[in-house]
Amino acid sequence: MAEAFDVVVIGGGPGGYVCAIRCAQLGLKTAVVERENLGGICLNWGCIPTKALLRSSEIWHLLHRLNEFGFSGENFRFDLAKIVERSRKVAGQLTNGVKGLMKKHKITVIDGEAKLKGGGAITVAKNGQATDYSAKHIVLATGARAREFPGLEADGTLVWTYRHAMVPKEFPNKLLVIGSGAIGIEFASFYRTLGAEVTVVEVLDRILPVEDEEISAFAAKQFVKQGMVLKTSTTVTALDKGTNQVTATLKAKDGKTEQITVDRVILAVGIVGNVENVGLAEAGVKVEKTHVVVNQWGETGVAGLWAIGDLVGPPWLAHKAMHEGVIVAERIAGVKGVHPLNTSNVPGCTYCWPQVASVGLTEAKAKETGRKIKVGKFPFIGNGKAIALGEVDGFVKTVFDADNGELLGAHMIGAEVTELIQGYVIARTLEGTEAELQTSIFPHPTLSEMMHEAVLAADSRPLHI
Amino acid sequence: MSTQILMPALSPTMEEGKLAKWHVKEGDAVKTGDILAEIETDKATMEFEAIDEGRIGRLLVAEGAEGVKVNAPIATLLGEGEAADPNAPADIPSTMKAIRAQMAPGTPPRSQPIPPPAPARSEPAREPQPKPAQPAPAQTAPPPQSNGTRIFASPLARRVAQMSGVRLESLQGSGPRGRIVKADVDAAAKGGAPAQAAPQARTVSEPQASGPSIIAPLADARLFYKDDAYVLVPHDSMRKTIAKRLTSAKALIPHYYLTIDCDIGALMEVRTRLNARSPKDGEGAYKLSVNDFILKAAAEALMRHPDVNSSWTDAALLRHKHADIGVAVDLKPGLITPIVFQAETKGLMAISNEVRSLAERAKAKKLKPQDYEGGSFSISNLGMFGIRNFTAVINPPQAAILAIGAGEERAIVKDGKVVAATVMTVTMSCDHRVIDGATGARFLQTFKTFVEEPASMLL
Numbered sequence: 001m002a003e004a005f006d007v008v009v010i011g012g013g014p015g016g017y018v019c020a021i022r023c024a025q026l027g028l029k030t031a032v033v034e035r036e037n038l039g040g041i042c043l044n045w046g047c048i049p050t051k052a053l054l055r056s057s058e059i060w061h062l063l064h065r066l067n068e069f070g071f072s073g074e075n076f077r078f079d080l081a082k083i084v085e086r087s088r089k090v091a092g093q094l095t096n097g098v099k100g101l102m103k104k105h106k107i108t109v110i111d112g113e114a115k116l117k118g119g120g121a122i123t124v125a126k127n128g129q130a131t132d133y134s135a136k137h138i139v140l141a142t143g144a145r146a147r148e149f150p151g152l153e154a155d156g157t158l159v160w161t162y163r164h165a166m167v168p169k170e171f172p173n174k175l176l177v178i179g180s181g182a183i184g185i186e187f188a189s190f191y192r193t194l195g196a197e198v199t200v201v202e203v204l205d206r207i208l209p210v211e212d213e214e215i216s217a218f219a220a221k222q223f224v225k226q227g228m229v230l231k232t233s234t235t236v237t238a239l240d241k242g243t244n245q246v247t248a249t250l251k252a253k254d255g256k257t258e259q260i261t262v263d264r265v266i267l268a269v270g271i272v273g274n275v276e277n278v279g280l281a282e283a284g285v286k287v288e289k290t291h292v293v294v295n296q297w298g299e300t301g302v303a304g305l306w307a308i309g310d311l312v313g314p315p316w317l318a319h320k321a322m323h324e325g326v327i328v329a330e331r332i333a334g335v336k337g338v339h340p341l342n343t344s345n346v347p348g349c350t351y352c353w354p355q356v357a358s359v360g361l362t363e364a365k366a367k368e369t370g371r372k373i374k375v376g377k378f379p380f381i382g383n384g385k386a387i388a389l390g391e392v393d394g395f396v397k398t399v400f401d402a403d404n405g406e407l408l409g410a411h412m413i414g415a416e417v418t419e420l421i422q423g424y425v426i427a428r429t430l431e432g433t434e435a436e437l438q439t440s441i442f443p444h445p446t447l448s449e450m451m452h453e454a455v456l457a458a459d460s461r462p463l464h465i
Numbered sequence: 466m467s468t469q470i471l472m473p474a475l476s477p478t479m480e481e482g483k484l485a486k487w488h489v490k491e492g493d494a495v496k497t498g499d500i501l502a503e504i505e506t507d508k509a510t511m512e513f514e515a516i517d518e519g520r521i522g523r524l525l526v527a528e529g530a531e532g533v534k535v536n537a538p539i540a541t542l543l544g545e546g547e548a549a550d551p552n553a554p555a556d557i558p559s560t561m562k563a564i565r566a567q568m569a570p571g572t573p574p575r576s577q578p579i580p581p582p583a584p585a586r587s588e589p590a591r592e593p594q595p596k597p598a599q600p601a602p603a604q605t606a607p608p609p610q611s612n613g614t615r616i617f618a619s620p621l622a623r624r625v626a627q628m629s630g631v632r633l634e635s636l637q638g639s640g641p642r643g644r645i646v647k648a649d650v651d652a653a654a655k656g657g658a659p660a661q662a663a664p665q666a667r668t669v670s671e672p673q674a675s676g677p678s679i680i681a682p683l684a685d686a687r688l689f690y691k692d693d694a695y696v697l698v699p700h701d702s703m704r705k706t707i708a709k710r711l712t713s714a715k716a717l718i719p720h721y722y723l724t725i726d727c728d729i730g731a732l733m734e735v736r737t738r739l740n741a742r743s744p745k746d747g748e749g750a751y752k753l754s755v756n757d758f759i760l761k762a763a764a765e766a767l768m769r770h771p772d773v774n775s776s777w778t779d780a781a782l783l784r785h786k787h788a789d790i791g792v793a794v795d796l797k798p799g800l801i802t803p804i805v806f807q808a809e810t811k812g813l814m815a816i817s818n819e820v821r822s823l824a825e826r827a828k829a830k831k832l833k834p835q836d837y838e839g840g841s842f843s844i845s846n847l848g849m850f851g852i853r854n855f856t857a858v859i860n861p862p863q864a865a866i867l868a869i870g871a872g873e874e875r876a877i878v879k880d881g882k883v884v885a886a887t888v889m890t891v892t893m894s895c896d897h898r899v900i901d902g903a904t905g906a907r908f909l910q911t912f913k914t915f916v917e918e919p920a921s922m923l924l
Contacts, residue, residue, distance in 0.1 A: 337641065404624050406647070431619030431647055 003108075005031045007332060008122055008135035010114045010278065013040020015309030015321030016141030017098055022329035024105035031108035031133065033124055038098040038109065040143055041310075042318040044091050045163050050186055052087035053166060054351050057193035061353065068390060078194065080171050087166060116279035120304055137304050137332045140285075140292060141325065142274040144310035146267055152178070152239060158246050159239060159265045162187065172196055172264035176248050178236050180207035182350040184268030185219075189352035192228050199229040199260060201236055201250060208350065212362040212411040214377075214397060219413055222354055222393055239265060273311045296340035298328040306332070320346045347425050349418040354394050357421035360409030360428060363399050372402040376458030378450045380414045382465045385445040391415035396454040398424075398434075405433030410454075416447055423451055434458055468517065470540040472526075472533050475504060475511050482506045483531045484539060493521045501540070519543050618645035629654040635713060703799040711858045718777075719897040722856050725909045727916045729872050730887045732758050735919050739813070755889075756792075756846050757817040759869055762915035764788035764808035765922045767842055770908040774841045776862045777898045783862075791843035791860060792820055794827040801827050802860055804840040848872060854890040864899035867912075868892045889916075 007023045009016045012034030023030040037044045056078070062069075063076045102109050110133070112126030122133045146161035148154060154161045165187050173196055177188045180202035192198040200207065200223075206216040207223070207230055220230055233253035240247040247261045272290040285300045285307070286293040292307040294300055300307050306328045309321030323341055330338045350356040366373045380386040380394040394414015401408055410424035427437055434455055442452040449464075456462045472482065483505040489495055496518040504513050522541035526533055533539065616633050618626070622645045626633050631653045638645035700708070736753050744750045767774040767788040776783040788809045791802035803823035805816060826832050842864075845857045848871035857868040872889040879886070891912075895905045915922050 339640075404621065404628060406621050431621035433620045433624055435624075436620050 002121065002132035002134045005029050005108070005133065005135045007031070007137045007139060007329070008033060008110075008114075008133060009139040009141055009325075010122070011040065011141035011143055011274075011309075011311075012038040012098070012109070013141060013143045013309065013321065014042045014318040015143070015325045016040065016139070017102065017325075018322040019139050019141060019308060019325030019329050020107045021101060021105050022326045023332065024107050026329060026333035026335065028329075028333060030105075031110055031135070032102065033110045033112065033114040033122070035111075035113045037095050038102065039091075039095045041145075043094045043098065045166065047318055048094055049087040049091045049166050050162075050190070051351060052090040053083060053190050054186065054353075056083045056086065057190045058353065061193050065390070080168060084167050113277065115277065116283040116305075118279075118283055135304075137306060139298075139325070139328055139332075140278065140280075140300070140305070140307040140311055141309050141321070142278060142311050143321075144271040144273045144290075144316060147270040147272045148267060149269065152236060152267060152269075154267050155241075158241050158244070158263075159267060161267050165264075165266045168264075172262070174262040174264075175199070176201065176236075176246070176260065176262040176265045177268060178265065179268035179270065180204075180209070180230070180232075181268060181270070182208075182348070184266065185350055185352045187266050187268065188223070188228060192223070192226055193353060197227075197229075199231065199262070201234050202230070202232045203235050205233050207232060208356060210348065211350075211356060211358055212397060212409070213364060214395075215356055215358065215411050215413050218395065219352070219354070219356060222413075223352075226353075271310065271316055273313075275311070297331050297338075298324055299331075315343065315346055315348060317346060317348065345425060345428050347421045349421065351418060354391075354414045355417045356413050357417040358409065358411040359421055359425050360407065361399060362409060362411065363397070366399045366401075366408045371408075373408065374400050374402040374458045376400070376454045376456065376462070378453035378457055378462060378465060380447075380450065382453065382462075383445075383447060383450045385447050385449070386415065388445070389415060389447075396420075396450045398451075398454045398458050400434050400455075400458050405435060407432060407434070407437070410451075412451075414447075420448055420451060423448060468519075468542050468544075469538040470501065470515075470542055472535050472537045472539050473504060473513050474535040475506055475509065479506055479535055481532050481534050484526050484528060484533050485510055487524060487528050488512075489521050489524075489540075491521050491524055495519065495521060495542070515542075517542060616645065617643060619647065621647045622650045625654075626650045635709075701799075703796075703801075707799065710861065714861050715858050718859050718861065720856075720859060720894050721897055721902070722892050722894055723902070723905050723909055724854060724890060724892040725913055727889045727891060727913050728877070728886050729755065729889050729916060732916055732919055733872070733887055751814045751817055753813055753817050755848070755872060756844070756869070757813050757820065758919060759846070759867075759891075759916065760790055760792065760805060760808060760816050760820065760844060761811075761813055762912055762919070762922065763842060763844060763867060764790060764811075765915055766908055766912040768809045769911055770904070772904045773865055773895075773900055773908045775864055775899050776841070777864060777896060782899060785841040788842060789840045791837070791840040791863070792823065793843065793845040793857075794824045796828060801832065801837055802840070802843050802845075803827055803832055803837045843867070844869060848889065854892055856892050857894050859894050859896055864896035865905070866894050868894065 006028035007020070007030045009020045009023070009030065009032045012032045016032055016034075017038060020030045020032045032038070042048060060076070060078060063073070066073050099109070110124050110131075112124040112131070114122050114124050116138065117123055117132070120134050120136060120138065122135060122138065123130050124133065146154065146163070153159065154164065156164050162183050171194070172191065175188075175191050175196045175198045177184045177198060177200045180188075180200050184200060185208060188198045188200050202209070206213065207220050208216045211219075223230060231250060231252070235251050236248050237251045237257070238249040240249075245261050245263055246265050247259055248265065249257055249259050251257045273287075273292065275287050275290055275292065280287055280292065283305060284302045285305060291313040292300060292311050294307050294312045298306045298308050298312070308324035308328055310316045312324070320341065320343070323346075327338055327341060344360050347357060347359040361369070363373070363375055376398045378396050381392045386392055386394070391414060394412070394417065396414075396417070397411045398407065399409040399411075400406065407424065407427050410421065412421060437452070437455040438459070440452070442449045453462045453464060457465070472484075475482065485503040485505040487502050488500045489502075495501065495515045497515055499515045500512045501515050502513045503510055519542040522543040524540050526537075526539040617638060618633050619640065623633065625647050629650065631650050633645055633650075636645050636649050636653055637643065639649050640646040732755065736755065736758065740751070740753055743752065771784050774785045774788060776785070787807040789804050789806045790808045791804045793800055793802045803826070805811070805819050805823070808816060811819070823832070823836065826836070840860070840863055843857070843860045843866040845866060846869040847855060848869050851871050853873070854870045855868050857866045859866050868891065870890040870892075872887050874885050875888045876883050877886045877888060878884075891909070893905055893909060
């Protein structure tokens, strides 16, 4: 007889394991099926290990500014293997942490690949052995992987996805990054800071295309200043692989083509959902463009079958998946007063240098809604803490509904803005208006004062500019 | 040019107050934040501060004056360089403006023009309205509630409510712990919840009736009794909901009442015959009550009178396709009206069993919102207590409720002779916006026929 659970979560990434914890907290007998490592891409091959890498590049950057801060030193070298090793250690530590959390909440962790068998039955295969389980509710959280195009497939040696790019064996002196979303830009920033010649190709007319246009423009200016080559409105039509180099053919919007030869190529052109080999079609789950179709509560339309995270579509962010995991767990348990995810309250962060963070509508999107808006901006150069830190490049921008004061969006670029954005997220979630933000007291001296000033500036009353 | 200083509203419900004391005299220079006067209401005395700087021109209201209407001009403020001429007549245009502002419903106490409540979308305002001025963000502190209970609402919800004229008190919040969020206000402003948006409809459609402003808030009952003369029984959420919904319903729905007597002799006979045919127990057993017949008769009558089976919204009447009939269930204390949906499609046995099941679940507090929300009509029966006749409060968003009295033997005159008959008196409360008098009367006529001759429902 198959072991029976209230809930089986397929996929142990941030969406899946958080969903399982919440289920367990609500008294449900819960299992998580994971084919590789608990923590998923986020912990093992995404958010966390890249932050470890970027910390190393940040230190490298500061080492080159030692004089500015009153130190001296020379002949700095980095050991790529050690940088990568530290990143892997960080990932390993957190994976063990998730294991501990599963144990603490008495969640059964099933090792292997799960397949739906219909009507709450699941079979998990591991090394040719299959074990059957049954569950009243099944949560699909199989995540996503890098998208590849015909002719632009990753081979792991010369052409990388994020997965290869974070464990380089040798340092690529010349690098081509295809795609300028968060993933592409973070790797571009990491390798550029460590000294690689980096070219970024973006099919749209600006880098970081989901961000506010002013943020994109400011970021582009900074990257170019750092020596990055940005080619927007450009596509890669061919990759010709040599023995240890790749020649890429780039085609601009105006039809002009050019060829560049690089050591490595990173593909960062979006992601596709892991919808294969789970038995989705047989179970009657609707899949559109590699993503499972769900309603606002994560219901697939098949009784007892739910889906969350990257698998169900953008924004492809760990914190969005976690939040959906909690919502689904609470819906399963019948918790009252659960609210669906409001995607416009999901912040986005890019850990390049300078950092980028945002929540809500861009100025252009806000205008498209037809509302009267007011916009406030404040630059890092006007902030005491930023000057003391020696981080004067960046700005904070707020977009408000001019009539009712709703904070429609906030956009930031500069040092530590990824740590700051949550202030605006809270304001949006609590439905604060410019009045509450104006009357909130921001500690001095902090970078957060710029958030205050950017709100005051929306009413043309900033204090320090 | 001088500006008017207007009588402030110290609470949202304040209509008038006493100018207890002037802190300035004519010719005094004042700056923002200076205390101008003390204003006294029946609840409190509060200091009134200047919100502009300038020089006091004339004091238009004498110290100690009572019954000064909110927004009436009480003084003039002179700008820089203006002569303080105490004999100068008050600035006529701005006085007129102030008076006009005072006549507009729901004008907040500000010296600058403040928008009247925005008109509901479906009904254009009768006169061109001035474009709403932008509310100053710093002045949106939550107003204290007249009944002392704090309303939990997000800052944005408060702002949007103020702009769209929706009263927060009339809303049920959907946010965490019942907090009112912007979506709730938007829904009410759009008429998504007719009962909640009703205040808005009143001010728009009947501007000449000065609406809520003539209704004084009731004094707290505790004022009339000694502390040791009563025990406090805290409200549970059902009591609060009943209070809120029925106060809104009675205040905002133009009720009127139609009463008719029904001879239920034939109905009682049919009921006895049918009940005698029921299997003793097990599946298929039933025990029909008089109320089951009434519910069936009402459902059939509603199908023949769709005008009654309707709901009011500002945009249009909602003519319901089915007779979804709520049945008031006594919860001792409290009550709830679970709904027999599509009663016109159900037989007496099905209705009887469903009402019994709903009542049991209601008493066990196991009803889900979909069991009691909505509905197109309600029935409230107090006959079992010997109540001969009563009037019920309409259960929004419905437009009518039928109050059923006791079936009792009465002497009636039939063909010129006094005879005994079993008679039941029913009274329908109607929403006049939806149901006109004759419409309601025709419905009751049909209902009476069905009750007096149940077989006629088969026609």
